[in-house]
Amino acid sequence: MKISRIEAHEAVKPSRRLEGKWWDIRRKYGLTETASYGETIGRLMFALKVTTTDGLEGFSYGGGGVHSGSFGMGQLKGSDLNREQDIADGTAFARRGEQLRKAWERIQDEDLLNTEKLLPVVGGALETCLWDLKGKRAGLPAHQLVGGAGREWIKAYASSYTDVGSPEEYADHAQECLEMGYPAYKIHTYRCLDPRTMTLAGRNLASPDYDIEVCRAVRDRVGDRMELMLDPDTAYTLDEAVRVGRELEKLRFKWFEAPMNERELPERYRELRAQVHVPICGPESAPGGIHARAEWLRNGWTDILRPGGGFSEMLKCMALAQVNRTHCETHGGGHVKVQAIAAVPETVSEYYEMFLVTPGVEHLGYGFVPGGDPEFDKGRIRVSQAPGMGFSDPLWEYAVANSVRSFELNRT
Amino acid sequence: MKISRIEAHEAVKPSRRLEGKWWDIRRKYGLTETASYGETIGRLMFALKVTTTDGLEGFSYGGGGVHSGSFGMGQLKGSDLNREQDIADGTAFARRGEQLRKAWERIQDEDLLNTEKLLPVVGGALETCLWDLKGKRAGLPAHQLVGGAGREWIKAYASSYTDVGSPEEYADHAQECLEMGYPAYKIHTYRCLDPRTMTLAGRNLASPDYDIEVCRAVRDRVGDRMELMLDPDTAYTLDEAVRVGRELEKLRFKWFEAPMNERELPERYRELRAQVHVPICGPESAPGGIHARAEWLRNGWTDILRPGGGFSEMLKCMALAQVNRTHCETHGGGHVKVQAIAAVPETVSEYYEMFLVTPGVEHLGYGFVPGGDPEFDKGRIRVSQAPGMGFSDPLWEYAVANSVRSFELNRT
Incomplete structure (x- = not known):
């Protein structure tokens, strides 16, 4: 099972709405002058898909993750889009892209099932794709591949x-x-x-x-x-x-x-x-x-x-x-x-x-x-029992539809 | 994936031939009086098969294992059949059978993919069967299920x-x-x-x-x-x-x-x-x-x-x-x-x-x-790339054909 294609997108996704009790408390203490009350603020997400020569697809998502919020004054001030420079020039995306290109050069002829061998090369986002692929190849959720403790x-x-x-x-x-x-x-x-x-x-x-x-x-x-x-x-x-x-x-x-x-x-x-x-x-x-x-x-x-x-x-x-x-x-x-x-x-x-x-x-x-x-x-x-990591297809579709920046690498 | 059947056999298998340089050395030092030079001596093996409700079979083998030999004077004296009591009354086999029956009562309704959950109950022989089954279910050798480092x-x-x-x-x-x-x-x-x-x-x-x-x-x-x-x-x-x-x-x-x-x-x-x-x-x-x-x-x-x-x-x-x-x-x-x-x-x-x-x-x-x-x-x-643990079918067939003691447990 080898890589035939890597596709990555950066997209702005909704993060949280600036309303509700927490923001009421903030307003009470006069801390939200700069926030646009009632607005839904955004955050950058990173979406990665690895396609194999036999047609399987593995995914991973990062940045502005699930239930996540980074600490910092930016959020108290009502802005989650606090990486303006990254958004403007795509610095973070370019850095990730560079890492992926380097990994691509080294692993495109490797068997993607060999997670342990590839780990030192691939890092986080690509590692998640590999486990997602391994689970789909096996028809098992990732937790069952490795021993699965049976919690629903x-x-x-x-x-x-x-x-x-x-x-x-x-x-x-x-x-x-x-x-x-x-x-x-x-x-x-x-x-x-x-x-x-x-x-x-x-x-x-x-x-x-x-x-x-x-x-x-x-x-x-x-x-x-x-x-x-x-x-x-x-x-x-x-x-x-x-x-x-x-x-x-x-x-x-x-x-x-x-x-x-x-x-x-x-x-x-x-x-x-x-x-x-x-x-x-x-x-x-x-x-x-x-x-x-x-x-x-x-x-x-x-x-x-x-x-x-x-x-x-x-x-x-x-x-x-x-x-x-x-x-x-x-x-x-x-x-x-x-x-x-x-x-x-x-x-x-x-x-x-x-x-x-x-x-x-x-x-x-x-x-x-x-x-x-x-x-x-x-x-x-x-606990998702679907093969792989349990990501949903609409999430990838959202990232593609709302992509602000993307790249792909193809086996030639 | 649940258990429908457990079948266990104890069989005598050939272990080693009492000839060659090592035995020559032994004879030189006068240590092999009791050995029958040239004879092939035997050893007990234990073979276990677990069949699932969807027809997969997982195996394990133990006792007189691969390349194994226990230390002790018995071998120097030329006899590998040094557990005469066990052979005569089947003590070890009965003990294993008792453990398996207890495990059977507790796990027959569990999903066999949940190795971590079953480990405290099943112990060694049955654990091997579970990983063998998991690999066969997934179509992957056991080492790839868990991360596979890619050594051939x-x-x-x-x-x-x-x-x-x-x-x-x-x-x-x-x-x-x-x-x-x-x-x-x-x-x-x-x-x-x-x-x-x-x-x-x-x-x-x-x-x-x-x-x-x-x-x-x-x-x-x-x-x-x-x-x-x-x-x-x-x-x-x-x-x-x-x-x-x-x-x-x-x-x-x-x-x-x-x-x-x-x-x-x-x-x-x-x-x-x-x-x-x-x-x-x-x-x-x-x-x-x-x-x-x-x-x-x-x-x-x-x-x-x-x-x-x-x-x-x-x-x-x-x-x-x-x-x-x-x-x-x-x-x-x-x-x-x-x-x-x-x-x-x-x-x-x-x-x-x-x-x-x-x-x-x-x-x-x-x-x-x-x-x-x-x-x-x-x-x-x-490194076997066959799904599961890589055991060979003829080994099970040998155990059945040369069985001296056996039992089975069936889902009723």
Whole structure:
């Protein structure tokens, strides 16, 4: 099974509507002057199709992904189109195209079933296409190729946006999520809002005392009907992390994610783990890919692993967690995550992260086309049983119809 | 894909002929009084077939496996039929049957593609059948299901029997293996022969000074045309292991396998690794399965991992090695090993162990039927590209035709 053709598109897709409770809160605090209230904002997506000499097609999608939103002031200011330069000159697209051309030169005569051999060459987007193709070739969903744990549904947790509002407003949101069926809620803390003044603050804000108030308010509201997690996105010092962590113990939180910087001084995590008894989840941002996860586990810097990378790397991280009798909780959503989680038992990877849930705001992800996002129902995600990764055809059709830039490579 | 039928047979298969150079050496030292020279001795095999409701068949074979021979005085005394009690009353077969019946009760309504879910229930023989079925269902060899690294051939090392003879006789054997195309030779040391007297000794013999002589003689003979390994099968004390290990450094050995007891006092391995600079390979015999491998790596007790278990567990051990940037070298031979090794790059798992090679002795493995053993050619093993595990049909036919005991379970 060899490549005959690669086709790539960049398209603008709808991302989220600037209306609803979250934007009402923002307007209340005077933070949305630049936003066009009621407007649907856009985001760039990247779509890739690999066709084989025997006529199979493998897909992958990236950029402005499923349920995704990048942090940053741009969004608080009401603009998701914050990569104007990329849009104007196509820098990111050209960079991806260059990577694909290099990979193409090296792999066009290789058997596409040999994922492990091709991994060092192809990287993320093309790797997803290969697993999609392998599944279609085999007539099996990707999770069954590699061992399939037989979950039809995966529990989802509502992963909150940052800066939801006051502790009461966080609690309101958690309760809404509970009523939507979510069995768990992860708090992203204050990062742009300064909770002392409820005004816009800098990027690296840490407000541990206010974060504790949010955690208490949420636990108080939902009781034991939800599992709770906290993610301060590496904002705390060791002292702050210990202070918050001890409170999370009392509040019976399920995990404490990335409390401190993960790139520098990771030994502080050993000190933290010695002082607090709530499972640490990470690293997410440490450089070194899968090897960083191995190092963190070996050095006693974390409890629950958080994989980066694509399908293959997630599976290796899950194996690492399983053989060490700990857990691996994936980051963000989308079809590839669903297939990876479904490949292992719930005792290894328990949750799908619904990323990011915001009061009253409709995050469109790829859900603007049928099957664009994994199917959500009452706090659960359905595991696609279709061969391959479970992407929907209308998503590719949308990308082609709304393409702003494209290229193709053909076997001559 | 559900089970409709399980059929199991126990059969006596030919194992090896009691003739050739190794037996000549034995006779020279007066060790083969009880052997019937020239006779072909037998060994019990266990064959299992799982049939699915949609008519696919998955197989596995065990006992007296491919290229296998268990250690023990029985073989030196010329008898491979050393489980007389088992043969007489079928104890082992009954035990396996009981396990299969229990598994059958729990899994007959499960989807057989869900290997990860079924693993805790089914154990080794049935697990192999499931991967064989999954590959056949998908039309892919097992190594491609899980990522396939694209090796058509795997390098094989000649893994010597214990007690080959004098250092010169070991060197002769290594040279023979070199001439057969083997790129590497692993020395199993004196365990039953006492090299001081060349007479039969006890099971737990350790002869480190004589083992060093063997290593020197072999390196001297083959020069740098072969990679060399040493496996004393846990016979040494720490002091002996350091002494031998330092010699292996000078002799540029590739690895030093299981030098000391692995079940007790594993912390000694940390001391050994601090004192010698030759990669340690293990554990093979430590209890705890895949979790023991994780513990050994984490504690700095080993360099190269040695997996136990079936296909799934080997893959997890390989992932563990890969993410920790070390190696995983499998134990013994057979089709399942070939598929596992071929699933990862050569930088993770380099060699197939041809187990055990003995001067002038034909180890029959399952090679008495066409395709019974993986194809060997000039020191390499061919990776089967047939769907599933690559077992040959004549092997099942042999087991049925030579069955001494059998049972079946049918969906009613």
